[in-house]
Amino acid sequence: MEPASHPHRSVLYMPGSKERALEKARSLPADALILDLEDAVAPAEKPNARALICAAVKAGGYGPRRLFIRINGLDTEWGADDLAAAAAAGPDAILVPKMESGAQIREVAARMATGTTPDHTRIWAMMETPRGVLNAADIAGAHPLLEGFVLGTNDLVKDLGAAQTPDRLPLVTGLGLALLAARAEGLICIDGVYNAFRDDDGLRAQCVQGRDMGFDGKSLIHPAQLAITNEIFGPSAEAIATARAQVAAFEEAEARGEGVAVLDGKIVENLHVVSARRLLARADAIAAIAAESL
Numbered sequence: 702m703e704p705a706s707h708p709h710r711s712v713l714y715m716p717g718s719k720e721r722a723l724e725k726a727r728s729l730p731a732d733a734l735i736l737d738l739e740d741a742v743a744p745a746e747k748p749n750a751r752a753l754i755c756a757a758v759k760a761g762g763y764g765p766r767r768l769f770i771r772i773n774g775l776d777t778e779w780g781a782d783d784l785a786a787a788a789a790a791g792p793d794a795i796l797v798p799k800m801e802s803g804a805q806i807r808e809v810a811a812r813m814a815t816g817t818t819p820d821h822t823r824i825w826a827m828m829e830t831p832r833g834v835l836n837a838a839d840i841a842g843a844h845p846l847l848e849g850f851v852l853g854t855n856d857l858v859k860d861l862g863a864a865q866t867p868d869r870l871p872l873v874t875g876l877g878l879a880l881l882a883a884r885a886e887g888l889i890c891i892d893g894v895y896n897a898f899r900d901d902d903g904l905r906a907q908c909v910q911g912r913d914m915g916f917d918g919k920s921l922i923h924p925a926q927l928a929i930t931n932e933i934f935g936p937s938a939e940a941i942a943t944a945r946a947q948v949a950a951f952e953e954a955e956a957r958g959e960g961v962a963v964l965d966g967k968i969v970e971n972l973h974v975v976s977a978r979r980l981l982a983r984a985d986a987i988a989a990i991a992a993e994s995l
């Protein structure tokens with residue numbers, strides 16, 4: 702399947718040092734997995750985690766789940782070795798933390814070009830510092846290998862000196878700027894994590910907010926968060942039915958030589974049909990990976 706058509710409803714972090722989690726993930730209903738070498742792994746564990754993650758990626762067996770390796774920053778003692786090993790292992794993407802400029806993305810791309818990186822390996826950027834968010838447009842347009850952003854909302858809250866409030870009002874500007882930059886360049890954009898992983902109602906509310914803002918999906922910390930996230934970021938049966946009806950109504954109007962249709966008292970123009978077709982394509986892609994996971 703082409704990466705662009707792959708859904709990214711649920712993107713689950715897992716510490717690269719935990720062999721059991723790496724194994725378990727082969728059967729979890731996540732659209733993508735972030736095998737982490739950065740903050741989820743203690744310094745003493747990093748070389749071991751690097752070896753475990755690269756072996757897991759090479760061994761495969763993850764079915765339709767996309768695999769991202771999150772490396773340590775290139776300004777740390779582990780970053781260069783992480784990038785070289787990750788690029789050689791050939792995951793779907795290398796996720797780079799704390800990106801703050803387009804030049805940093807080009808540096809990652811240049812290093813990948815010197816190794817034996819497979820063609821399918823893309824770059825993703827963590828957007829999680831005030832400077833990174835302010836430079837989001839420069840980062841988003843930096844290199845053709847860049848495919849998406851993951852918001853690092855815990856780091857952003859820390860750097861802003863903001864509070865974690867249920868409505869996320871203190872974060873809305875940052876989330877919106879990253880989304881605008883991503884969409885301007887046709888990138889995928891994934892919302893930050895919800896820390897209280899046993900609080901289903903809180904997670905649901907935050908997923909709805911992120912989905913309504915335009916995020917493609919949410920990054921997660923625990924498998925208990927997968928079902929709700931997949932549900933909220935996947936189109937509902939009702940939304941699919943409406944999209945099909947919009948497309949049909951518009952095609953009938955076109956056949957009559959008209960450029961606009963009316964469905965249930967609402968106007969259906971070309972732009973609504975573009976959104977409806979995109980939703981139907983996403984529903985098809987979700988059905989396809991569900992079938993592949995069986």
Ligand code: COA
Pocket residue numbers: 713714715716721722723725726737740741894921922923924
């Ligand atoms: N990915 C895959 N499997 C996971 C997982 C994850 N992120 N988190 C938990 N699991 C597994 C556990 O291995 C355990 O499996 P088992 O029952 O087969 O042994 C099962 O799910 C239940 O785990 P549980 O006991 O509920 O959680 P925990 O107390 O062991 O771990 C966390 C809680 C938060 C420490 C853990 O979920 C975690 O490390 N999450 C990722 C954190 C991270 O990556 N942060 C960096 C980015 S913000």
Ligand code: MG
Pocket residue numbers: 740798827829853856
């Ligand atoms: Mg972070």
